Structure formats: structure tokens, C-alpha cells
Amino acid sequence: MAKIAVIGAKGTIGSRIVAEALSRGHQVTAVVRDPASWTGPEGVALQAGDVLDPASVAEAAVGQDVLVSAVGGGDGPGHEATVEPAARSLVEALRGLGANAPRLLAVGGAGSLEVAPGVRVWDTPGLPEWLLQIMHAHGDAQAFYNSVDDVSWTVLSPAGTIEPGERSGVYRTGTEQLVVDAEGRSHITAEDYAVALVDEIERPAHLGRRFTVGR
Numbered sequence: 001m002a003k004i005a006v007i008g009a010k011g012t013i014g015s016r017i018v019a020e021a022l023s024r025g026h027q028v029t030a031v032v033r034d035p036a037s038w039t040g041p042e043g044v045a046l047q048a049g050d051v052l053d054p055a056s057v058a059e060a061a062v063g064q065d066v067l068v069s070a071v072g073g074g075d076g077p078g079h080e081a082t083v084e085p086a087a088r089s090l091v092e093a094l095r096g097l098g099a100n101a102p103r104l105l106a107v108g109g110a111g112s113l114e115v116a117p118g119v120r121v122w123d124t125p126g127l128p129e130w131l132l133q134i135m136h137a138h139g140d141a142q143a144f145y146n147s148v149d150d151v152s153w154t155v156l157s158p159a160g161t162i163e164p165g166e167r168s169g170v171y172r173t174g175t176e177q178l179v180v181d182a183e184g185r186s187h188i189t190a191e192d193y194a195v196a197l198v199d200e201i202e203r204p205a206h207l208g209r210r211f212t213v214g215r
Contacts, residue, residue: 002065002201005029005102007051012164013107014070015040016194020167024198031060051086057093064102066201067094072107072138083109083134087141094151101151103204105197108157110186111135112142113178113212121160121178142210154206156197158188159214165189171196171213179214186214 004021008014009030018040021028028044035046049060051071061067071086087106094101111122112135122135138157145153159179171192172179180186188196196213200206 001025003027004066005031005060005064006068007031008070011070013190016190020194020198052089054089054093058096061102067102067104069106083137084140087144091148091151104153106155108155109135109138110157110160112139114176115178155210157212158193160186162188167191169195174212188214
């Protein structure tokens with residue numbers, strides 16, 4: 001079983017990743033700003049950490065097989081500024097660990113996925129400005145990851161809609177195109193997203209690139 005550290009383990013997606021990894025017998029460390037505030041499941045090691053501090057990230061990553069970053073956007077005005085700087089901090093930290101660095105799996109965004117040739121989700125008319133800011137922040141982070149060839153990374157972009165729900169264990173994957181169902185809807189539960197991410201940990205298939213999931 002893998003040793004997995006999860007940054008952002010208290011969030012909607014991060015908490016599902018923690019639960020899914022634990023259910024499969026993996027050794028999980030939750031990296032949070034304040035370990036005393038942890039209210040998640042038992043059996044999780046706790047470590048204080050700040051995703052924007054490369055030294056803090058490196059400390060959390062030492063001895064791990066996989067480092068998961070579940071840092072996203074949407075937590076309030078200005079929060080989108082965290083996404084791209086976090087990507088740079090994560091890569092800087094792992095570069096500093098050299099050959100001992102764990103693999104990085106990062107939660108991405110759906111905004112830069114294609115819905116038609118040359119047309120991306122963020123080109124959809126009527127999207128609110130706050131959402132566009134978050135989408136483009138994830139797009140900037142993805143562009144940065146695409147330039148990295150000396151750290152083992154994978155980004156998993158969700159479907160157009162991701163929200164808490166049931167764990168079915170069923171999903172479909174794509175690469176740069178939004179995954180939609182027969183009615184043209186793009187949806188994944190946070191639970192099934194976590195299934196896909198832990199599947200990728202156990203059976204790596206997207207090293208050095210982004211992929212996406214949907215029902």
C-alpha cells in the first residue's frame with residue numbers, strides 16, 4: 001500500500017480522497033494548517049503545512065510515495081490567487097527533494113477543457129466573472145505543469161459539475177475534452193472523483209499529463 005500525503009484534506013474533494021485512500025488500506029497523512037482542528041476520520045496521521053511555502057511542502061512530502069494537492073478555488077474573493085502559486089510551490093518543493101521526491105497528483109479545473117475544437121469550457125457565454133477567474137487560475141496552473149519535465153506529476157480535472165453525492169465507482173476518462181453523457185451533461189460526484197484519483201495512484205496511466213473524468 002502507498003504512503004499518501006494529502007494537502008487540502010479538509011475540503012470537499014480532499015476529504016473524499018482521504019476517505020477513499022483509507023478504505024483501500026493506504027497510509028494517509030492529512031496536511032492541514034491547524035492539525036488541532038481536524039475532525040476527519042481516525043487512522044489519519046496529521047501534519048501542519050502550508051501549500052504556498054515550498055519548505056513546508058517538502059517537509060510534508062519526505063517519506064511519502066504520493067503527494068496529493070487538493071487545493072482549489074471558490075472559497076471566497078481572491079482565493080483564486082492560490083491556485084497557480086500553489087502549483088509553483090509544489091514543484092519547487094519536489095525538485096528540492098530530487099530522486100526522493102514522491103509523485104504529485106493535483107486536483108485541476110475543468111475550465112480549460114475543450115467542448116469543441118478550439119472552444120473551451122471557459123468560452124461558454126454567461127459565466128460569472130468570479131468563476132472565470134478561478135477557471136483561468138487553474139488554466140495558468142495547468143500551463144505551468146505542462147512545462148515541468150523534471151518532477152513526476154499528474155493533474156486530474158473534474159467534470160463540468162462536481163459535488164458531494166454517492167460513490168458508484170463508475171466513471172469515464174478523457175484527456176483534453178470535457179467528458180459528457182448522452183444528454184450532453186458533464187457531472188461527477190466528489191466520491192467518484194476520489195475513486196478515479198486513487199485508481200490513478202494505484203495504476204499510474206497519466207504520468208506527466210492531465211486527464212479528466214465524468215459519468
